Amino acid sequence: STSSVLSTEKDTSTASKDSTTEGASKRQEGTAETPKQKLLEIIGNMKVEVSYRKKLQQLKASEKKRQAMNQLEGLDSKGPQRTTEDIQRGKPLNPDLVKAASAVASSLPLDKKQTESELLAQLRRHEETTDKQKKGETINIRNVISEMTVKKQSPAQRGARISSRISLELDEDGQRIRPERFSSQSFDSRSLKVGKRLNIFTKASTEPEHSLKTVSSPTIWDLEFAKEVAAITAQPPRNGFEEMIQWTKEGILWEFPIDNEVGMDDDAEFHEHIFLEKHLEGFPKEGPIRHFMELVICGLSKNPYLSVKQKIEHIEWFEKYFEEKKEFLQEI
Amino acid sequence: MAAAALCWALRAARQALPSPCSGQVRGHYVDWRMLRDVKRRKLAYEYADERLRINAIRKNSILPKELQEVADKEIAALPRDSCPVRIHNRCVLTSRPRGLRRRWRLSRIVFRHFADHAQMSGVQRAMW
Numbered sequence: 001s002t003s004s005v006l007s008t009e010k011d012t013s014t015a016s017k018d019s020t021t022e023g024a025s026k027r028q029e030g031t032a033e034t035p036k037q038k039l040l041e042i043i044g045n046m047k048v049e050v051s052y053r054k055k056l057q058q059l060k061a062s063e064k065k066r067q068a069m070n071q072l073e074g075l076d077s078k079g080p081q082r083t084t085e086d087i088q089r090g091k092p093l094n095p096d097l098v099k100a101a102s103a104v105a106s107s108l109p110l111d112k113k114q115t116e117s118e119l120l121a122q123l124r125r126h127e128e129t130t131d132k133q134k135k136g137e138t139i140n141i142r143n144v145i146s147e148m149t150v151k152k153q154s155p156a157q158r159g160a161r162i163s164s165r166i167s168l169e170l171d172e173d174g175q176r177i178r179p180e181r182f183s184s185q186s187f188d189s190r191s192l193k194v195g196k197r198l199n200i201f202t203k204a205s206t207e208p209e210h211s212l213k214t215v216s217s218p219t220i221w222d223l224e225f226a227k228e229v230a231a232i233t234a235q236p237p238r239n240g241f242e243e244m245i246q247w248t249k250e251g252i253l254w255e256f257p258i259d260n261e262v263g264m265d266d267d268a269e270f271h272e273h274i275f276l277e278k279h280l281e282g283f284p285k286e287g288p289i290r291h292f293m294e295l296v297i298c299g300l301s302k303n304p305y306l307s308v309k310q311k312i313e314h315i316e317w318f319e320k321y322f323e324e325k326k327e328f329l330q331e332i
Numbered sequence: 333m334a335a336a337a338l339c340w341a342l343r344a345a346r347q348a349l350p351s352p353c354s355g356q357v358r359g360h361y362v363d364w365r366m367l368r369d370v371k372r373r374k375l376a377y378e379y380a381d382e383r384l385r386i387n388a389i390r391k392n393s394i395l396p397k398e399l400q401e402v403a404d405k406e407i408a409a410l411p412r413d414s415c416p417v418r419i420h421n422r423c424v425l426t427s428r429p430r431g432l433r434r435r436w437r438l439s440r441i442v443f444r445h446f447a448d449h450a451q452m453s454g455v456q457r458a459m460w
Contacts, residue, residue, distance in 0.1 A: 288394045296388070317385055325399065332396055 035200040059130050122148060268308040274301040279312060282319045289322055289329075362427040369422055372413045379414035383407065 104119065105112040129141075218226075237243040247253035254262070276297045283293050296318065300311045322329070361367045389395060389403040412418070421432050423439035431440040436452070447455045 288396065292389075292392065292394050295392075295394070314381075314385070317381075321385070321389075325402065328402065329396075329399065332398055 039198075039200070059127060063130070118148070264307075266307050272308050273311070276300055276311060276315065279315045283322070293318065362425070365429075366422055366427040369420060372418050375411060375414040376416045376419060379410055380416070383410065383414065 102116075105115050108115050237246055244253055248255060280290075280293055280297065283290055293315070296315070300306070300314065303311070306314075361370065386403050386407045390400050390407070420429055421434065421437070422429050423432055423442060424437045425442050426439050428439035428441070432438070433440065433443050436443055438446070443452070446452045447457070
């Protein structure tokens with residue numbers, strides 16, 4: 001039952017994730033409880049809710065409480081960075097707000113837990129803003145109100161998401177391929193990487209990975225694996241737009257609006273294209289060769305298709321050619 | 333047996349393995365004549381600059397004639413397939429040397445086939 005409770009709770013929006021992360025870092029303060037039990041406590045705390053008016057009233061009353069908590073936590077040997085965050089979590093929400101919250105949630109026609117959690121998140125944000133106000137920073141309340149959005153989840157979508165998580169269809173390789181698609185689709189409306197981390201799972205130590213990478217260059221097996229992963233993750237395009245995106249990445253389709261100078265990074269000014277006489281220093285100053293080269297330069301200066309480098313190469317080729325034929329020319 | 337051997341010999345093979353990990357990649361051009369045309373195009377591209385410059389020396393009245401004669405010999409010494417004149421447009425799909433539509437690089441038969449199956453964008457049967 002605890003797992004089902006957790007799964008239903010995880011269905012809530014990212015706003016709830018904020019509060020859970022805040023509560024989870026509370027755990028970091030040194031409680032010996034398991035993460036799951038702490039999560040349950042947090043969820044229990046989340047049910048405490050406030051109406052916006054009462055929030056402000058409560059805030060003024062709770063400022064003093066918070067200052068006291070601040071002093072207490074400052075005495076504890078915590079880092080100064082976490083004090084502001086810890087304050088909000090350390091402060092217990094008023095039990096009077098429970099009734100108000102439940103009344104509000106029941107009055108609204110939408111999902112109860114979701115609204116409760118969102119209101120809780122709003123409370124925390126408002127606490128932050130009032131903190132800032134105390135410190136002297138300016139705050140626009142309109143911004144805070146505009147942030148409040150109510151998300152509607154169709155029951156069919158929710159059912160699909162839950163069923164996708166529960167499904168255990170395994171491929172031959174032991175990898176779930178079908179649920180991958182679902183998960184990628186179900187999280188379209190909200191991204192996975194937004195919001196504070198819950199820190200429920202301990203991070204595997206990353207140091208040996210770095211040391212291994214420096215030691216050996218990628219082996220053939222690594223290349224194969226990387227190619228396999230790329231082939232699997234590169235799903236075929238779902239619609240014409242994705243197909244066009246893929247083509248643009250490959251270079252088959254141009255980028256719009258069409259830039260006529262794509263691939264042509266000629267940074268040279270016009271005078272470098274036209275006045276090419278300075279490259280004629282290697283040639284004799286009189287004679288048919290000079291006459292010939294001046295004609296060459298005249299033609300090059302009128303050529304808009306070559307880059308300056310190519311023009312210089314052209315002239316240098318002639319220089320080299322005439323150098324080789326110098327003996328022959330002197331015989332004449 | 334003999335026929336099979338002939339067939340194998342006649343197959344135009346172009347093998348290329350860009351990376352060791354990918355599967356074997358083999359492309360066949362439609363026939364050997366197309367292959368030769370492809371070689372000529374590649375060489376012409378490589379030697380285009382040199383030919384242009386040597387020709388510039390040859391085809392002018394300012395430089396001495398002896399120099400131009402030397403340039404003549406030089407250009408004749410370049411590989412024969414490097415001159416662009418030897419390139420002959422062929423149908424991209426059937427390698428047909430005649431009856432080409434230049435815009436689509438296709439022979440008339442293939443062009444008609446695709447146009448009738450509505451696979452050519454913007455091409456319609458004429459009626460007026």
